[in-house]
Amino acid sequence: MDWLNDEVLRTILATLDATLRVSTPLILCAMAGLFSERSGVIDIGLEGKMLAAAFAAGSLAALTGSAWLALLAAIGVGVAMALVHAFACVTHRGNQVVSGLAINVLASGLTVVLGIAWFRQGGQTPSLPSEARFMPLQLPLADTLASVPVLGPLYRDVISGHNLLVYIALTIVPLTWWIVYRTRFGLRLRAVGENPLAVDTAGISVARLRYSAVLICGALCGVAGCYLAIAQNAAFVREMTAGQGYIALAAMIFGKWRPLPAMIACLMFGFLDAVAIRLQGIELPVIGEVPVQLIQALPYILTVVLLAGFIGRAVAPKAIGVPFSKER
Amino acid sequence: MTNHPVNGGESSPPIAIELQGISKRFGNVRANQDIDLVVQRGTIHGIVGENGAGKSTLMSILYGFYQADSGAILIDGVPTKIYSSHDAIDAGIGMVHQHFMLVETFSVLENVILGAEQGALLKAGISNARQTLQHLADEYQLSVPLDQPTGQLPVGQQQRTEILKALYRNAEILILDEPTGVLTPQEADQLFRVLRTLREKGVTVILITHKLREIMDVTDNVSVLRLGTMVSTQRTADTSMEQLAELMVGRKLESQTFAKADPVDATIGLEAHNVSLHGSKGLTELDNINLQVRHGEIVGVAGVAGNGQSALLEVLSGIVTPTAGHLVINGRTVSASEPMDPAQMREAGLHHVPEDRLRLGLIKSFTAAESALLGYHTREKFNWRVLLKLNLIRETCKRLMQAFDVRPQDPALKSASFSGGNQQKLILARELDKAPSVLLVGQPTRGVDIGAIELIHDKLIEMRDNGCAVLLVSVELDEIMALSDRIVVMFGGRIVGEVNGANANKTELGLMMANAMDDVA
Numbered sequence: 001m002d003w004l005n006d007e008v009l010r011t012i013l014a015t016l017d018a019t020l021r022v023s024t025p026l027i028l029c030a031m032a033g034l035f036s037e038r039s040g041v042i043d044i045g046l047e048g049k050m051l052a053a054a055f056a057a058g059s060l061a062a063l064t065g066s067a068w069l070a071l072l073a074a075i076g077v078g079v080a081m082a083l084v085h086a087f088a089c090v091t092h093r094g095n096q097v098v099s100g101l102a103i104n105v106l107a108s109g110l111t112v113v114l115g116i117a118w119f120r121q122g123g124q125t126p127s128l129p130s131e132a133r134f135m136p137l138q139l140p141l142a143d144t145l146a147s148v149p150v151l152g153p154l155y156r157d158v159i160s161g162h163n164l165l166v167y168i169a170l171t172i173v174p175l176t177w178w179i180v181y182r183t184r185f186g187l188r189l190r191a192v193g194e195n196p197l198a199v200d201t202a203g204i205s206v207a208r209l210r211y212s213a214v215l216i217c218g219a220l221c222g223v224a225g226c227y228l229a230i231a232q233n234a235a236f237v238r239e240m241t242a243g244q245g246y247i248a249l250a251a252m253i254f255g256k257w258r259p260l261p262a263m264i265a266c267l268m269f270g271f272l273d274a275v276a277i278r279l280q281g282i283e284l285p286v287i288g289e290v291p292v293q294l295i296q297a298l299p300y301i302l303t304v305v306l307l308a309g310f311i312g313r314a315v316a317p318k319a320i321g322v323p324f325s326k327e328r
Numbered sequence: 329m330t331n332h333p334v335n336g337g338e339s340s341p342p343i344a345i346e347l348q349g350i351s352k353r354f355g356n357v358r359a360n361q362d363i364d365l366v367v368q369r370g371t372i373h374g375i376v377g378e379n380g381a382g383k384s385t386l387m388s389i390l391y392g393f394y395q396a397d398s399g400a401i402l403i404d405g406v407p408t409k410i411y412s413s414h415d416a417i418d419a420g421i422g423m424v425h426q427h428f429m430l431v432e433t434f435s436v437l438e439n440v441i442l443g444a445e446q447g448a449l450l451k452a453g454i455s456n457a458r459q460t461l462q463h464l465a466d467e468y469q470l471s472v473p474l475d476q477p478t479g480q481l482p483v484g485q486q487q488r489t490e491i492l493k494a495l496y497r498n499a500e501i502l503i504l505d506e507p508t509g510v511l512t513p514q515e516a517d518q519l520f521r522v523l524r525t526l527r528e529k530g531v532t533v534i535l536i537t538h539k540l541r542e543i544m545d546v547t548d549n550v551s552v553l554r555l556g557t558m559v560s561t562q563r564t565a566d567t568s569m570e571q572l573a574e575l576m577v578g579r580k581l582e583s584q585t586f587a588k589a590d591p592v593d594a595t596i597g598l599e600a601h602n603v604s605l606h607g608s609k610g611l612t613e614l615d616n617i618n619l620q621v622r623h624g625e626i627v628g629v630a631g632v633a634g635n636g637q638s639a640l641l642e643v644l645s646g647i648v649t650p651t652a653g654h655l656v657i658n659g660r661t662v663s664a665s666e667p668m669d670p671a672q673m674r675e676a677g678l679h680h681v682p683e684d685r686l687r688l689g690l691i692k693s694f695t696a697a698e699s700a701l702l703g704y705h706t707r708e709k710f711n712w713r714v715l716l717k718l719n720l721i722r723e724t725c726k727r728l729m730q731a732f733d734v735r736p737q738d739p740a741l742k743s744a745s746f747s748g749g750n751q752q753k754l755i756l757a758r759e760l761d762k763a764p765s766v767l768l769v770g771q772p773t774r775g776v777d778i779g780a781i782e783l784i785h786d787k788l789i790e791m792r793d794n795g796c797a798v799l800l801v802s803v804e805l806d807e808i809m810a811l812s813d814r815i816v817v818m819f820g821g822r823i824v825g826e827v828n829g830a831n832a833n834k835t836e837l838g839l840m841m842a843n844a845m846d847d848v849a
Contacts, residue, residue, distance in 0.1 A: 198431050
């Protein structure tokens with residue numbers, strides 16, 4: 001019995017550990033989307049920004065060998081793409097969905113073309129040595145505390161042993177909450193997503209607020225992309241975001257545009273993903289071997305089911321998707 | 329005497345605002361032409377004018393929404409450039425907009441500090457603001473629950489929040505744009521008390537309204553705008569409602585009074601029996617409504633906006649099926665088990681002039697001819713099964729435009745290009761032309777200028793005299809009282825009172841509208 005317990009415990013810990021790794025880009029992206037959408041700008045371009053940032057990180061890490069430069073480049077590219085979105089949606093009052101779509105298509109095509117042109121590896125960037133990546137960090141006392149029952153292994157195997165960006169993502173969530181609910185910027189951000197005219201008549205620039213929100217969104221997408229290319233993996237691979245930007249958007253909507261619930265939704269998606277990986281090829285009692293395809297489809301099926309209304313009605317910021325115009 | 333200057337003489341008080349030669353045009357429309365205005369400090373100054381006379385444009389220029397093409401603004405004698413609301417606030421100007429500028433999910437406190445937060449973190453600013461607001465509320469008798477989301481407050485309190493917002497920013501000049509449109513008479517009286525208190529404390533108040541009675545009640549001076557020009561500024565005490573109305577319209581108005589009808593023996597056109605409507609969120613929108621409208625009478629439905637009048641119109645016109653109870657329309661029964669849609673309602677003789685003409689009445693991008701056809705396009709007269717009889721449709725529209733004085737008389741013009749009054753006349757023409765035996769009318773004169781109001785009222789009375797059963801829903805109490813033979817009052821989705829049109833009195837109706845009859849009695 002002891003052996004069984006140990007094995008089960010190890011499986012659970014490993015799954016939770018994977019959950020955290022898989023959820024990290026989702027959490028970063030969801031927080032990114034939260035800033036943009038709270039300001040009233042729909043962002044379906046999370047995916048594209050993350051992809052372009054991942055490519056930037058992969059390329060720069062391969063060229064310079066520096067993970068930090070790669071992170072900067074990824075953030076820079078994320079912000080640049082966001083700037084395009086803001087220019088189209090805020091300055092020119094364009095359709096926000098179309099602009100986001102354009103960014104996704106642009107990123108998808110451009111990363112492959114540039115990848116082939118620069119590295120000649122079929123759109124992939126060269127594999128990175130560990131110095132050029134963000135490698136797992138051992139938190140202090142991880143081994144010393146390992147003998148503490150339950151909490152010890154939990155700390156050593158789940159909490160400790162991730163790379164820096166995972167911890168950054170986890171700090172970004174309370175930070176986002178604090179900014180949104182406790183600062184002047186947050187108050188104005190929430191207001192501009194609900195009633196931009198009220199913000200304008202209070203003497204605050206709607207455009208500047210929305211630009212800031214969209215640029216913060218771009219920066220966070222940049223971090224997410226960087227994580228994919230040089231922390232979770234050791235190179236940029238074409239289409240490596242694989243829909244995670246959309247999943248993050250869905251998670252943020254499940255979370256009703258609030259940071260903590262959005263993070264929990266991301267963790268839930270991450271957990272399903274981790275379980276899916278672990279279940280592959282495993283015989284379950286009664287069911288037998290679960291088809292891999294079904295398991296991989298699970299997060300997406302869940303998205304549809306949850307979006308269909310199981311989670312309760314999500315009330316979006318009132319002015320979302322509506323370009324602000326002073327003309328009355 | 330009409331252009332008597334207000335700023336002359338040495339004894340006159342200092343000037344808060346002076347506008348010199350303000351002009352503003354939008355495309356071909358000259359919204360403001362060479363406007364001069366002097367507002368004395370510590371007075372209540374009324375600005376009246378018809379819709380489209382340029383009142384809102386002028387105030388928008390003063391509050392930094394638009395920049396004037398030419399002219400100067402002097403605040404306390406100092407030439408001031410106002411490029412944005414921010415500049416206006418800095419110059420000590422506060423504005424209470426007709427449609428409140430509130431974030432409904434925010435508390436009163438958060439709404440007040442928005443844009444005046446005192447620092448990057450909210451905590452300190454919020455506790456400071458709480459004290460300041462407490463103080464302001466006491467000083468001006470403007471108590472509002474500070475921590476409640478503004479969206480849940482009654483409109484009167486939302487308006488106070490707006491006033492507090494301005495005072496919190498140390499506004500010395502307060503502009504109110506049509507402030508009483510959404511208030512009960514009692515709430516409006518309260519507002520005027522607040523305005524008088526503000527005046528005593530030295531605040532300058534500019535009151536924009538089209539209700540002349542309010543001007544007479546509360547203002548010290550009054551300016552009249554007509555077609556973008558300032559036609560008169562004078563002391564309120566020196567003028568009269570009749571004179572102001574004449575100045576606004578530019579011609580003499582005959583006062584409209586209509587004889588009341590009392591057709592007790594006539595047949596019933598429209599009847600509601602215990603009609604209830606439960607909304608999607610479990611909200612009771614209509615609660616046990618019982619109502620009769622006889623042929624040859626106008627029944628007015630009074631009430632503050634948002635007390636179920638819209639739901640009532642939707643149920644009676646067939647847009648929404650009642651959840652309980654039934655209707656009888658010219659003898660035909662309608663209920664949840666035997667519903668009728670608006671088209672069937674029209675076949676049964678019930679026609680509807682909706683309250684929101686832009687959402688339900690016409691389609692903005694359609695031509696006038698197409699809008700004048702809406703709802704009747706399937707009639708055999710107007711089409712050969714697949715193709716429309718365009719010539720006939722255009723001719724019909726032209727005839728309707730003539731009969732109802734719709735200007736410009738161009739069936740090919742886009743519906744959106746007509747003024748509110750002309751859009752309304754077009755819709756009215758479309759429905760009345762079909763000689764309905766039951767007519768539902770919602771807010772027939774909302775956003776409509778005085779000239780058009782006369783015509784609309786005449787047409788409704790004419791319908792009544794021809795034996796039509798008319799149900800009139802309006803938030804304008806004066807209109808309800810002028811036209812209705814019987815008046816019912818709605819509050820919270822219920823009918824809370826009924827009075828005879830001939831001996832209705834405003835105070836009593838106002839108390840019913842606030843559902844405060846029991847408190848007083």
